[in-house]
Amino acid sequence: MTPANSLKKKNSIVSQFVALTQKQLFIPVAALLCLIIFNLIADPSFFAIKLGHNSDGQPILSGYLITILDYGSELAILAIGMTLVTAASGGQDISVGAAIAIAGSVILKVLCGDNSRPDHMQAPIIVAFLVACVVAMLFGAFNGSLVAFFKIQPMVATLILFTAGRSIAAWINNNELPIIAEPEFSYFGTFIPGIPIPTPVFIAVACMIVIFLVLKFTNLGLYSQAVGINPNSSRLNGINPAVVKLITYVILGLCVAVVGLIKVSRISTINYSVIAKDIEMDAILAVALGGNSLGGGKFNMPASIMGAYIIQFLTTTLYKFNVLSSALPAYKAVVVIILVILSAPVVRERLASFKKSRSAKNSVKEVA
Amino acid sequence: MENTEVLQMRGICKYFPGVNALQNVDFTLRSGEIHALMGENGAGKSTLIKVLTGVYVKDGGTILIRKNTSDEAMPDFEEAHIRSPQDAQNSGISTVYQEIALCPNLSVAENMFIGRSGAFTNWADMNKKTGEILKQLDIPATPRQQLGSCSIAVQQMVAIARAVDMKCRVLILDEPTSSLDEQEVEKLFKLMRDLKKKNVGIIFVTHFLDQVYEVCDRITVLRDGTLVGEYVIEDLPRVKLVSKMLGKDLDDVADIKGDSDVGPVDKTQTPVLEAHKLVSNAGIKPFDFNIYSGEVNGFTGLLGSGRSECVRAIFGADKVLGGTVNVKGKHVRIKKPIDAMKNGIGYLPEDRKLDGIVADLSVRDNIILALQVMKGFFRPFSKAKAEAMAQEYIALLDIKTASSDTPIGQLSGGNQQKVILARWLLTNPDFLILDEPTRGIDIGTKIEIQKLALKLASEGKSVTFISSEIDEMLRTCSRLIVMRDRKVVGELTGDDLTRNKVMATIAGGEET
Numbered sequence: 001m002t003p004a005n006s007l008k009k010k011n012s013i014v015s016q017f018v019a020l021t022q023k024q025l026f027i028p029v030a031a032l033l034c035l036i037i038f039n040l041i042a043d044p045s046f047f048a049i050k051l052g053h054n055s056d057g058q059p060i061l062s063g064y065l066i067t068i069l070d071y072g073s074e075l076a077i078l079a080i081g082m083t084l085v086t087a088a089s090g091g092q093d094i095s096v097g098a099a100i101a102i103a104g105s106v107i108l109k110v111l112c113g114d115n116s117r118p119d120h121m122q123a124p125i126i127v128a129f130l131v132a133c134v135v136a137m138l139f140g141a142f143n144g145s146l147v148a149f150f151k152i153q154p155m156v157a158t159l160i161l162f163t164a165g166r167s168i169a170a171w172i173n174n175n176e177l178p179i180i181a182e183p184e185f186s187y188f189g190t191f192i193p194g195i196p197i198p199t200p201v202f203i204a205v206a207c208m209i210v211i212f213l214v215l216k217f218t219n220l221g222l223y224s225q226a227v228g229i230n231p232n233s234s235r236l237n238g239i240n241p242a243v244v245k246l247i248t249y250v251i252l253g254l255c256v257a258v259v260g261l262i263k264v265s266r267i268s269t270i271n272y273s274v275i276a277k278d279i280e281m282d283a284i285l286a287v288a289l290g291g292n293s294l295g296g297g298k299f300n301m302p303a304s305i306m307g308a309y310i311i312q313f314l315t316t317t318l319y320k321f322n323v324l325s326s327a328l329p330a331y332k333a334v335v336v337i338i339l340v341i342l343s344a345p346v347v348r349e350r351l352a353s354f355k356k357s358r359s360a361k362n363s364v365k366e367v368a
Numbered sequence: 369m370e371n372t373e374v375l376q377m378r379g380i381c382k383y384f385p386g387v388n389a390l391q392n393v394d395f396t397l398r399s400g401e402i403h404a405l406m407g408e409n410g411a412g413k414s415t416l417i418k419v420l421t422g423v424y425v426k427d428g429g430t431i432l433i434r435k436n437t438s439d440e441a442m443p444d445f446e447e448a449h450i451r452s453p454q455d456a457q458n459s460g461i462s463t464v465y466q467e468i469a470l471c472p473n474l475s476v477a478e479n480m481f482i483g484r485s486g487a488f489t490n491w492a493d494m495n496k497k498t499g500e501i502l503k504q505l506d507i508p509a510t511p512r513q514q515l516g517s518c519s520i521a522v523q524q525m526v527a528i529a530r531a532v533d534m535k536c537r538v539l540i541l542d543e544p545t546s547s548l549d550e551q552e553v554e555k556l557f558k559l560m561r562d563l564k565k566k567n568v569g570i571i572f573v574t575h576f577l578d579q580v581y582e583v584c585d586r587i588t589v590l591r592d593g594t595l596v597g598e599y600v601i602e603d604l605p606r607v608k609l610v611s612k613m614l615g616k617d618l619d620d621v622a623d624i625k626g627d628s629d630v631g632p633v634d635k636t637q638t639p640v641l642e643a644h645k646l647v648s649n650a651g652i653k654p655f656d657f658n659i660y661s662g663e664v665n666g667f668t669g670l671l672g673s674g675r676s677e678c679v680r681a682i683f684g685a686d687k688v689l690g691g692t693v694n695v696k697g698k699h700v701r702i703k704k705p706i707d708a709m710k711n712g713i714g715y716l717p718e719d720r721k722l723d724g725i726v727a728d729l730s731v732r733d734n735i736i737l738a739l740q741v742m743k744g745f746f747r748p749f750s751k752a753k754a755e756a757m758a759q760e761y762i763a764l765l766d767i768k769t770a771s772s773d774t775p776i777g778q779l780s781g782g783n784q785q786k787v788i789l790a791r792w793l794l795t796n797p798d799f800l801i802l803d804e805p806t807r808g809i810d811i812g813t814k815i816e817i818q819k820l821a822l823k824l825a826s827e828g829k830s831v832t833f834i835s836s837e838i839d840e841m842l843r844t845c846s847r848l849i850v851m852r853d854r855k856v857v858g859e860l861t862g863d864d865l866t867r868n869k870v871m872a873t874i875a876g877g878e879e880t
Contacts, residue, residue, distance in 0.1 A: 219740060219748045222733060230726045236685055236717055237791075238706035238741040298728045 024291040027342055028306045031289065035313050039320075046320060051196060056183075061196045064316055069197075072312030073204035074259050074276075078283040079308040080211050081252030083292060083299050088224035088248040089147050090296030091154025092284045096256055098165020099139050100276035103132040103260025105169040108178040108270055111185070116178040125185060133257040139165075140253025141246060148242035148249075162280075170272040179269045189266030200262050207258060208305060215301065224248055228296035278329075282311050285336060374399045374434045374537050374569045375420075375461075376445060381428035382415055389415040392429070393595045395588055397538060397569040399434075402560060404580045404601075405573050407590035408613055408671065408836055413573055416590065417540055421463045422456040433459050434537070462531030463540040470527055472516030476502070479515050480530045505529050505559060521552030525559055532563060539563065540571045545579060557583050575672035576853060577606055577875065591615050606875035610670075614838060614871065635660060638697040640799050640830045641682070641713070646691030648681035650674075653855040654691060657682065659799060659830045664821055666833040666841045669851035669874055675834050676718045677854070679801045683708045683715040696798075709742055714792035718803040718834070720781065724788045727777030731769050732758035734776045735790045742795060761790035765816075782813035789817065799830040806835060818844050838870055852876050 039046040049063035078096055085093050110128035111121045121128075139161060146157035180186075188199055215221045223244045226234045231241040259279075264270050288294055289310055290303030318331050341347060375397040382390040390412050397403055407413045418424045420431065432445035448459045456463075470479045477498035481489070498511035507525045509518050515526060524544055531539055541560070545553045560570060560583055572584060580587065580601075587604055589596040589612045596612050604612075639658040647654040652674040659665055667675040680686045682693070684702040693700055695711045702708045708715070717723035726734055735758045736749060743749070749757070758772040765786045769779055776787055785805060792800055802821060806814040821831045821844050833844050841848060842865055850858040850873040858873045 217746070217748065219745050222729075222737070222740065222748070223745070225729060226726045226733075226737065229728045230722075232723045233717075233726050236683075236705050236715060236723055237738045238704075238709050240704070240706075 024300050025303055025306070027291050028289055028303055028310055031310050032306070032313065035310070035317060039317060042321070046317070054191070056193070058191060058193045059196045060191050061198075064320055066198065068309060068312045068316050069201050071200075071316075072309040073198075073200040074262055075279070075282055075286055075308035075312055076204045076305045077207045077255050077259050078252075078279065079286040079290075079304045080207060080301065081248075081255035082283045082287050083290070083301055083304040084220070084224055084248040085154070085252050086284075086287050086292060086294055087228045087296055087299040089154050089245045090228055091147070092280075092287075092294065093140075093143055093158045093249065093252055094155055094280045094284075095139075095143060095158040095161035095165055096252065096259075096280045096283060097276040097278065098162050098169070099136055099253070099256045100260045100263055100279065101166050101169035101270070101272055102139065102172070103136045103257045104264035104270050104275055105172040105272070106132040106135045107261060107264055108180070109172050111180055112173075112178040116173065116176040117181075118178075119181065121180065121182055121185065125188075129257070129261050132260055133254055136257035136260065137250045137253035140249040140251070140256070144246035144249025148245035166272050169270075169275075173270075175272075177269055177271070181268075186265055186268050189262045189264070203258060203262060207255070211301060220247070221299075225298055229298070282315075283308070286311050372399050372434065373397070373445075376432040377416075377420065377429065378432065379429035380416065380419060380426055380431070382419055382424060383427050388593050390419070390426075390593050393590065393593070394598075395595075396598065397571060398586075399537065399569050400564050400567045401585040402564055402570045402572050402583050404584040404587045405571055405590070406580065406587055406609065406613055407596075411590040411613070412593040413590055414542070415593075417463070417542060417571070417573065420450070420456065420461060420538075421540065422450040422453045425451055433461075457534060457536075460535060460537040461540065462534055462536035462538070463542065464524065464527045464531055464544060465542050470515055470523065470530075472514070472523070474515060475511065476509050476513050476515050476518070476526055477511035479526060480511075480533065501529050501533055505532070505562060507559070519552065521548050521555055524548070524552075524556060528559060528563075532566075532568065536568065538569050538571065540573070542573045543575070544572075545574060545576060553579065575670050577609070577670070578853060580609075581606065589613055607872050610871045610875040613670075637661060639694070640696060642694040642697075643682060644692045644694075646678075646681050646693065647689050648677060648686035649689055650677040650680065650686045651854055652677045652681065655856045657849070659832060661798075661830055662825050662828050663847065664825045664831045664833055664845050665847040665849065666835070666845035667851055668834075668838065668841050668848050668870060671836060673851040673874075674854035675851055676803050678849075678851070678856075679715065679803055679832060679834065683713060683801060685715065685717070706741065709738065709795065709797075712798035714738070714795055714797035714800040716785075716788055716792055716800070716802045716805055718807075720784055720788065720807075725776045725784050728775050730773045731762070731767070731776050731779070731787055732772040734787050735761055735772075735794060738791050739794045757794060761794060765790055765793075785817070786813065789820070797829070799832070800824060801832045801834075803834045804836065805833075806837070806840060814840070838867055842867065842870070850874055 046064050049061055049065055052060060052062055054060050082092060082096070085091075107128045110123050110131050111125065112118050113122035143154075143158050143161060146152045146160075147154050150157075187193075188203070190199065191197075192199055223234070223239055226237075226239060227241040227244045234241050234244075259276065263275055284294070286307035287299075287304050289307030290300060290305075292299045292304060314332060314335055315328065318328055319325075323331055373396055375395075377393065377395040380390050380393045380395070381388070393412065393416060395405075395416065405413050405416070415424065419426045431448045431450060433448045435444050435446050448455070450456050450459060450461075471482065474482065477495045480498045480501065481494050495511040502509055502511065505525070507522060507529060509522050509526060515523055518526070528539070528541070528544075544556060548556065557579075560572075563570060572580070574580060584601055586598060586600055587609065588598045589609070591613065592615070596615075637660060639660050641657070641659050643655070643657040645654040645656065655678055657678065667678055669675050677686065681688055681691075682702070684704045684707055688703060693702055695713075700707070700711055702711065702713075705715070721727075726737065729737075732754055736754050739757075740749060755772060761767070762769065762772060767779075767786045767790065768783050776784055779787065789805065802817070805817050818840060821833055824831050833841065835841050845865075846861065848860045848865065848870060849856055850860060850870065852874060857876060860869060860873060
């Protein structure tokens with residue numbers, strides 16, 4: 001191989017790499033790789049998965065990766081709804097944490113009835129879950145109508161429920177902390193006997209399949225993107241932008257109910273002020289990490305879901321290295337700043353122009 | 369001394385990539401006059417204003433402003449180097465734009481003094497001064513009143529008062545009347561006449577001919593970036609003004625019989641669409657409209673005369689306040705665009721960027737959008753079907769795009785317009801409304817679109833065509849509905865379809 005040829009080859013690799021950085025999935029994949037490499041170097045035992053037994057003698061898988069899949073699933077479910085809300089309304093719902101508290105509280109209320117420590121559940125779990133779905137979707141519709149019909153900025157509109165949600169959740173159960181004694185209830189947040197993989201993973205996969213089918217067999221994707229990009233044009237093509245926005249908030253409500261079930265099932269009770277605290281920020285970050293514009297418009301659902309698991313990967317990595325839980329947000333913030341700057345359009349344009357000047361230089365070299 | 373020149377612009381040039389926006393334009397403004405700046409879209413009015421106000425930096429020519437001396441005997445001018453709006457203000461040039469650039473949530477006095485008082489404000493003094501100015505100019509507002517609570521006209525006046533108070537000698541009013549009703553316009557004109565007496569030179573940009581003839585002393589006409597001429601208002605009757613703006617002399621009678629092969633329209637049949645006393649919230653007077661199968665008709669009139677508002681009312685794009693609509697003899701209610709679409713109506717909007725394209729979506733999604741919405745939320749086209757339809761129309765209309773996956777925003781204007789056309793052709797409408805389909809696109813595509821309109825008519829469809837170019841209208845339409853000042857003022861068919869007749873009807877008032 002002549003030197004000129006090898007130089008050419010090297011340059012084409014560089015320009016291919018730069019082209020790769022323009023892809024939407026580049027940021028999440030690169031972030032994931034960085035985290036994996038960091039952990040491999042720091043302590044490869046991070047990736048160890050052990051098959052053990054819990055106190056009931058049932059087989060369970062444990063290890064950091066399992067934790068990531070387990071808790072990342074909650075985030076992934078929320079990211080699905082948050083992606084749609086962001087696309088259609090060009091803003092985010094910051095009340096999801098508070099709404100999860102409400103949904104969880106409703107489930108416990110239906111299961112416990114008037115007695116906060118019942119020996120037996122007063123209703124089937126499916127009934128409790130469906131009631132929670134309806135309630136969460138109603139709150140979603142409330143947020144959605146503020147945004148769609150009253151044209152309030154999404155963050156401001158959802159600030160109302162963000163502030164009031166946890167009080168409403170506590171009020172639903174008269175500020176008592178109901179406890180469910182029956183083990184079946186804990187299956188949704190932990191393990192089903194005999195299956196060593198955490199149940200939330202299956203629930204998340206089910207949600208992903210549902211949203212995939214919805215996006216395939218309805219026009220939800222086309223409508224929400226069109227409305228987010230150009231509401232005027234959408235209206236002139238017969239779409240009702242307000243209704244589309246409302247629908248995305250209702251869908252997010254449904255996601256909230258699912259996560260609410262997982263959350264209360266994990267501990268078979270609820271702590272109104274702590275449950276799903278700050279989860280809205282992680283859900284929004286998941287959307288951003290996926291390379292989706294927080295200003296609305298085009299979205300990539302798999303990228304958002306991937307973003308959710310990466311956020312959880314980061315959180316778990318930090319826990320592993322004994323970062324105090326109170327200091328966790330600060331560490332997270334640093335990483336997030338880097339990621340968000342890298343995915344900012346300004347930086348991407350710079351990268352693109354870097355690529356251009358590079359290829360221009362190469363052609364000059366070849367002429368020489 | 370009356371009528372001394374305060375502003376001279378000599379040989380102003382401004383280039384944009386590929387366009388000569390202004391070529392060697394002269395403009396002179398005298399103190400104590402109201403001077404109308406007229407021209408159709410793209411004539412260079414707003415570019416000239418922007419050069420004068422420092423929004424654009426000129427590429428050639430000089431701007432001379434009279435020195436601020438009391439010595440009237442010496443007409444000495446100094447050259448003004450205007451590179452920013454701040455420079456313009458320091459030279460005594462103030463502008464009031466169409467959209468009021470004030471803060472509605474601040475008080476009237478705060479708006480008058482915002483950005484002028486430095487770090488500290490003497491509130492009492494500010495309110496007192498504002499009170500005096502308001503009284504002096506007879507503006508019905510109080511200093512402490514929140515600006516947003518005033519009517520649009522009063523807000524407009526406050527903006528003018530602010531400009532005048534900054535010791536301006538040149539006041540530019542850019543379309544100040546477009547959002548005012550008749551009484552408000554009267555109030556504004558009174559204020560303008562008062563300012564005129566105070567020796568302020570006013571440049572008045574408007575599309576309303578009646579208003580020009582009501583308040584102005586002189587008219588400067590621009591066309592295609594060049595100066596047509598400056599006229600004293602008495603010397604330039606309306607019809608002449610319109611012909612100067614459009615660049616067609618009245619005597620210049622050319623062949624206007626179109627090269628269309630559309631046969632005569634059978635008027636005995638039921639109209640495809642018939643509207644009676646239709647009125648929307650966009651400020652148009654109630655109008656009647658009908659169109660027959662195989663007919664191409666059009667709305668004509670100057671920009672802002674209400675052409676688009678009429679078709680938007682038919683399509684349900686604006687809120688319809690009254691009137692009845694029959695489609696093929698059947699009474700229908702069109703409250704929103706989807707109702708119109710289901711009745712076989714398509715609408716290509718005037719503003720392609722704002723109302724037409726969905727910029728980040730692919731060409732394919734943009735083409736199928738309207739048909740997809742009509743088909744329903746739960747019945748999306750398969751990817752293969754969507755791709756096949758997109759490819760068919762990309763080929764049919766010769767749309768130049770890298771692929772059907774390319775975001776439409778990356779296409780040229782003409783190709784974007786073809787995509788929007790494809791979108792509506794795909795819905796196979798009985799009645800297609802084309803609002804300025806050829807604006808800002810190259811001549812080749814223009815002719816293709818005109819031919820397409822005629823082809824649709826020969827296939828028995830109905831087309832309503834709107835264009836600012838009279839020639840284009842005469843070539844395509846067999847019937848013209850003429851609008852002036854948001855009112856239908858005439859309908860021309862057959863032998864009346866001549867440039868002269870159209871221009872005379874657009875101008876109204878006197879006939880030559």
